[in-house]
Amino acid sequence: FWAAAARRRLRWIRTFDTAQDCDLSRGKIRWFEGGRLNVSVNCLDRHVDTCPEKVALIWERDEPGSEVKVTYRELLEMTCRLGNLLRRRGVKRGDCVTIYMPSCPMAVASMLACARIGAAHNVVFAGFSAEALSERIRDAQSSTVITVNQGVRGGKVVELKKTVDEAVRSCSSVQQVFVAMRTEKPAEMTAVDVALDEEMLKEEVVCEPAAMDSEDVLFLLYTSGSTGKPKGLVHTQAGYLLYAALTHRYVFSYQDGDVFGCVADIGWITGHSYAVYGPLANGGTTVLFESTPVYPNPGRYWETVQRLGINQFYGAPTAIRLLLKYGDQWVQKYDRSTLKTLGTAVGEPINTEAWEWYHRVVGDGRCPVVDTWWQTETGGICISPRPAEPGAEIIPGMAMRPFFGIQPVLMDAEGNVQNSTEASGALCIAQPWPGMARTIHNDHQRFLETYCHPYPGYFFTGDGAYRSKDGYYQITGRLDDVINVSGHRIGTAEIEDVVNQCPVVAESAVIGYSHDIKGQGVYAFVVLKQGVDAQKGDVSQQLKDMVSKRIAKYAGPDCIQLVKRLPKTRSGKIMRRVLRKIVERELESLGDLSTLDDPTAVQEIIQGHKELC
Ligand code: 6R9
Numbered sequence: 001f002w003a004a005a006a007r008r009r010l011r012w013i014r015t016f017d018t019a020q021d022c023d024l025s026r027g028k029i030r031w032f033e034g035g036r037l038n039v040s041v042n043c044l045d046r047h048v049d050t051c052p053e054k055v056a057l058i059w060e061r062d063e064p065g066s067e068v069k070v071t072y073r074e075l076l077e078m079t080c081r082l083g084n085l086l087r088r089r090g091v092k093r094g095d096c097v098t099i100y101m102p103s104c105p106m107a108v109a110s111m112l113a114c115a116r117i118g119a120a121h122n123v124v125f126a127g128f129s130a131e132a133l134s135e136r137i138r139d140a141q142s143s144t145v146i147t148v149n150q151g152v153r154g155g156k157v158v159e160l161k162k163t164v165d166e167a168v169r170s171c172s173s174v175q176q177v178f179v180a181m182r183t184e185k186p187a188e189m190t191a192v193d194v195a196l197d198e199e200m201l202k203e204e205v206v207c208e209p210a211a212m213d214s215e216d217v218l219f220l221l222y223t224s225g226s227t228g229k230p231k232g233l234v235h236t237q238a239g240y241l242l243y244a245a246l247t248h249r250y251v252f253s254y255q256d257g258d259v260f261g262c263v264a265d266i267g268w269i270t271g272h273s274y275a276v277y278g279p280l281a282n283g284g285t286t287v288l289f290e291s292t293p294v295y296p297n298p299g300r301y302w303e304t305v306q307r308l309g310i311n312q313f314y315g316a317p318t319a320i321r322l323l324l325k326y327g328d329q330w331v332q333k334y335d336r337s338t339l340k341t342l343g344t345a346v347g348e349p350i351n352t353e354a355w356e357w358y359h360r361v362v363g364d365g366r367c368p369v370v371d372t373w374w375q376t377e378t379g380g381i382c383i384s385p386r387p388a389e390p391g392a393e394i395i396p397g398m399a400m401r402p403f404f405g406i407q408p409v410l411m412d413a414e415g416n417v418q419n420s421t422e423a424s425g426a427l428c429i430a431q432p433w434p435g436m437a438r439t440i441h442n443d444h445q446r447f448l449e450t451y452c453h454p455y456p457g458y459f460f461t462g463d464g465a466y467r468s469k470d471g472y473y474q475i476t477g478r479l480d481d482v483i484n485v486s487g488h489r490i491g492t493a494e495i496e497d498v499v500n501q502c503p504v505v506a507e508s509a510v511i512g513y514s515h516d517i518k519g520q521g522v523y524a525f526v527v528l529k530q531g532v533d534a535q536k537g538d539v540s541q542q543l544k545d546m547v548s549k550r551i552a553k554y555a556g557p558d559c560i561q562l563v564k565r566l567p568k569t570r571s572g573k574i575m576r577r578v579l580r581k582i583v584e585r586e587l588e589s590l591g592d593l594s595t596l597d598d599p600t601a602v603q604e605i606i607q608g609h610k611e612l613c
């Protein structure tokens with residue numbers, strides 16, 4: 001199946017010898033070996049051959065009504081100029097270029113220019129702090145960074161170049177920073193900075209594509225795990241592209257001529273697969289959304305749908321929940337008759353109320369809603385309805401059915417595959433698929449330990465799931481300490497790490513809790529050092545600022561509860577399970593507390609929580 005799809009849907013420089021050579025238990029995943037191709041040729045040149053003037057990108061800028069359209073011919077030219085510039089400036093095949101930019105055509109051209117010359121890209125979400133950025137640049141060992149002078153989001157200017165300046169101070173690997181102009185304001189240029197727009201104009205519009213092996217690295221993308229530093233997941237060329245293209249076409253019923261509107265930022269996997277690679281591989285027209293759902297008002301998405309004639313809209317549950325609260329009138333003001341399919345996922349489950357509203361109000365009850373389950377690790381959608389298929393049923397709040405070639409299994413606590421149709425358990429995938437991540441950059445051992453060893457022979461997703469008697473899947477949430485705040489994935493350990501570095505903090509425990517709009521909010525239990533007066537200075541504000549500065553704004557705790565001590569086992573492990581129950585007000589199911597070192601700690605925390613909330 002995959003060999004036939006790869007032959008039909010990709011343009012090869014040299015055709016592959018074997019479809020796959022995989023052994024999940026050893027974390028060996030290889031697809032289409034012997035094959036050579038160039039991803040940028042697949043996303044650009046082959047469409048330029050047939051329809052050069054077709055619009056590839058619609059850049060929906062922050063300022064409503066100022067969209068910019070870029071044709072396939074223009075995007076190929078930009079990509080080639082940029083590819084030539086990178087090459088001339090010493091970027092070589094196998095290097096990794098860090099991209100710190102908002103969603104815009106120059107960012108897409110940067111990704112594709114890397115692909116053109118055989119460099120890997122590492123896009124870092126432009127909401128990350130200087131410290132988070134520098135950690136990712138260092139881990140990826142990038143010598144080149146591409147950024148913009150300033151970003152613009154929700155009517156506000158964001159000083160992205162300044163953040164890069166701060167970040168690269170602690171990155172000895174960085175030799176050059178290309179700066180594109182998003183606003184008029186000239187950036188203060190340092191010795192390593194290069195004016196991107198100007199330099200690009202000096203380059204040729206033809207750039208020889210590198211012939212890449214199927215399993216060469218296409219990109220790294222950092223994501224959070226339950227412990228340790230964020231990990232740079234590695235995706236490769238052919239398998240990733242094929243999987244993104246096929247899922248884009250079949251899950252959303254994308255047809256030639258449709259305008260595809262994925263509003264996720266390119267800094268996340270959703271932006272990579274469904275704003276860039278999937279739609280471009282299919283020769284589609286894709287929207288790059290730079291703004292927010294509420295700027296200049298809560299009608300922004302639907303005004304954009306009307307103005308651009310969007311046919312498939314793919315958004316996050318957190319935004320849908322937020323817009324639902326503003327009322328139907330913001331939706332009904334605009335003509336949404338072009339919409340055919342509505343998608344959700346982007347990191348979290350959608351509750352039934354939001355699903356129904358999306359379906360009934362946004363889609364006027366006529367557009368199927370696809371709740372898509374997947375991860376940075378999976379490269380593309382793995383479980384989702386495919387409404388175009390005859391008899392396909394959709395149940396609100398369920399991710400429904402596996403995609404072609406995906407074999408989900410549910411494991412019980414002992415690690416046995418659950419054979420009955422109706423079951424719950426840890427969600428694993430039994431067979432490799434072309435879009436899956438191949439390893440963690442510089443840490444294959446961690447890849448094995450996280451994904452391959454928990455259930456030998458299976459890929460472990462970290463999520464729990466329920467399978468109904470009809471065989472449909474529903475995702476029940478993470479089984480580890482990863483949480484999802486407004487669709488942004490973060491490990492609670494990363495937040496604890498920052499909180500614990502505050503001079504007045506002795507220790508802390510951070511958990512996620514249900515939040516009406518964000519899906520999950522961040523709740524921090526903090527023990528101050530002895531003798532510190534909590535009243536002196538605002539510890540809570542200080543901690544929030546620290547987390548925003550060190551990680552990103554969205555990771556800042558929504559609630560901080562100062563406690564005398566944390567509930568721990570006798571061996572000193574913090575019992576986060578108990579803390580979660582307290583915050584979710586499930587006091588009757590606190591579970592077995594007999595292993596606790598000091599059970600009175602729990603009573604104090606319950607009391608403190610009542611007073612706080
Ligand atoms: C694509 C993306 C992945 C985590 C994943 C899971 C959660 C994703 C979901 C869902 C319920 C869905 N998740 N899709 N939960 N229903 N349809 O967002 O990747 O940022 O890596 O997050 O998001 O917990 O493990 P990523």
